[in-house]
Amino acid sequence: MEKVNSKTLIDIVGENNVREDPADRYVYGSDSSVHEASAWVVVRPMETEHVQKIVRYANSKKIPVVVRGSGSGMSGQAVPINGGIVLDMKKMNKVLEINPADGYCRVEAGVIDDDLNRVLKPYGVLYPVAPASSRVATIGGEIANNASGVRSVKYGAVRDSVLGMKVVMANGDLVNLGAKTRVQASGYQLDRLMVGSEGTLGIIVEATVRFVPIPKFRCLGVANFNKLEEAGKAIAGIMESGAQPSLLELMDNVAITAVNKTMNMGLLDVDAILMFEADGMVKEAVEYEIEKMKAVCEEHGGFDIKWSYDAEERTKLFAGRKKLFPALSKYVETHSCTSLADDMAVPYSKMAETARKIHEVAKKNNVIMTAYGHCGSGCMHTKILMETGKENQWHNAKKAVEEIYDYVISVGGTTSAEHGIGLSKAPAFKKEKHDSIAFMHAIKKALDPNNILNPGKLMDAPDDWVTATKLRYHVN
């Protein structure tokens, strides 16, 4: 590994797009995870050829290249723990083609999710991945992290929307992966291998994604439960009933208390709330789904069920869920809300017991945790609220994280639903994927022999992230 020569980078992208001052290196040293590091230099390519030249240079000098969208990743994917070049993709933000007759659009990797949907709206279509961070998340970042969101129960994860992509490989080669068609059976799906590879196998510079028609009708329902376990039964019951929700969200009592306390939401102080939605082009079909889901909720003790087709009313019904993240940040004055154990996926029937396990583990380790998430796609979220200034709290948090993922794996779940692995989830990931890690290493080595692409992540991440990575918090 050599020191980076910024002169070379300036020759490629111009002076304005190369930043070496401490402030920039600091800002680009962290994402939305607990981790922090320092970039050597931040570079903003404006076109594919820039990326190719930068990567070729880095490869020849064995300099790490950490690709970054908006830095909204919660697991440390964009933290340059080995230094090197941070490649800020946000200037590559052109929508290149919208092709409704052929059912796809092509975008540069730095296009932001909400911006794409604004451009698609006049065509009556929607790119449906919808992560909570859609206001800032880039399409490239979503692909690299296999993102999903509230509507993935119906529309799938990013892997289900991507048709193809252009990728700059570690040697600087530009490759066209996938196709422009709904189906394809043309050999190795290298495009699907890139999905979720977190910038370790190639730099996505362009994507071809398909879209879906914007539904004309949408109905959101909310049901209250005196017992989390009843809500859990309702989740599995809804999925088993053949209902096809477009959203199915769980909030536990900690979440309810947090939004009531900090945001004055006035939710019923129950053990759990389920939110369910159906969408479609025909009202009768939406009604059918909503009636089915209401019936299952009632069957399992759901009460005070409210629902609405009206956009404004729906916003109100969903406000408690929408405000949960800021609410958690303010919930306990002495505690900060950290992205730890923030994301996992478990089979539907294990949702309630996973939430209970989270509560039990939190109590045991003297931190505060809530359980919520897009349970219709198997996705469970939480956060760890802790006194981040106290060193022992970090060791408690680490133990809590370990215990929770051990449990998730034991019930047939997986380490990440949609926030990726990065650094924080790497120990659990390595446990879960113990039998295939060697093959991931082999692929990484085959495609990036000099290990320049986002090194030290996923299977190469440190086992003890508390001591082995710098934390974004001041610890006494």
Next chain:
Amino acid sequence: MEKVNSKTLIDIVGENNVREDPADRYVYGSDSSVHEASAWVVVRPMETEHVQKIVRYANSKKIPVVVRGSGSGMSGQAVPINGGIVLDMKKMNKVLEINPADGYCRVEAGVIDDDLNRVLKPYGVLYPVAPASSRVATIGGEIANNASGVRSVKYGAVRDSVLGMKVVMANGDLVNLGAKTRVQASGYQLDRLMVGSEGTLGIIVEATVRFVPIPKFRCLGVANFNKLEEAGKAIAGIMESGAQPSLLELMDNVAITAVNKTMNMGLLDVDAILMFEADGMVKEAVEYEIEKMKAVCEEHGGFDIKWSYDAEERTKLFAGRKKLFPALSKYVETHSCTSLADDMAVPYSKMAETARKIHEVAKKNNVIMTAYGHCGSGCMHTKILMETGKENQWHNAKKAVEEIYDYVISVGGTTSAEHGIGLSKAPAFKKEKHDSIAFMHAIKKALDPNNILNPGKLMDAPDDWVTATKLRYHVN
């Protein structure tokens, strides 16, 4: 490469499951493609450990292992062109778990598609991949070939239904890939890499797949067009309209003539027929889709449009399409129907001109070709009808294949929609994927360093399959 020792194989699976007689080696030497070879030995594993032991043995001796489902592949995927062990997976045919609450089932690789759907039916759910060969195709074979079918326009290809799988790697290791949940973001999607890898990266022994509710209502429509180009506009128009067909099929005049002549179907002698279907749980929603599609067909000159919700009527309306394959086999007495240029995918808006190109190329090269397919998923099918006894016809056919795929690639299509690459489509595949072939090689080498898994296929297949492979036909 050493000669195989059948004694070792008999020790693993028993005498009954090892076949070396010429008849078996002959039968297992071909699939539904034009190619033929001879297996050294056919082995029928009954459990995962058998597969592991066989692969370990083969790897130690560098003996090729060609995994085989039912041999319904049309591109030569299961033809043992380098000899070795043919691994017949059909005895591993247990449905291991059906879990409606968690939305998945687990099956051994040799379970047949229709058999799985028979077992799922009482639960009100459906594994929706539906290739035309579902009566014989195994789930493992479908995954290895990224199969799709008539309903993939709505339900996607096999890659959209698979959640996870167990795979025996080239060194005999058993790995668990993917997850059991609807979404996951746990690092490299090795499961998606296995999808479409045609037995060259690992042997799939078990799969976890998700299912969808069986729709209560289904309506099929048929529209006639005096011009293929009008039907082409209707296809793009339907997709652009936001309609969500569950089936969208094209038949050209050659196809219509073939079924009328050989099966007495009485279809109108028009230039093209479109078949369109909608399905759902609520009749109003199905009606909405059907009306939309009918209107688009009419707008583009579609006439004598018939439609029905009745199962028996639908079968009659679809009979012409259903009987097309046998009809082509009988269409011209002197000609055999071969699986060549049988499958490709193009953007919706290029369907009609691709069909025209096929006709033009057929005429030029003195063979007969028809164009039909699941155009809603971008899939175009054809067959080459030719005098298989005449050597020059094979060279004509090869030229026709080349010209068609050059065209398909030039309009943004891809070599295979659902029949895979194998041997016959390898030259076109190598042209299409020229920029990523080196990376496919790198991955193949990383995961199968001794090149024992289905060697000589995909990027390693010969460029001239006519001379480099044995043909399944007697050529004078």
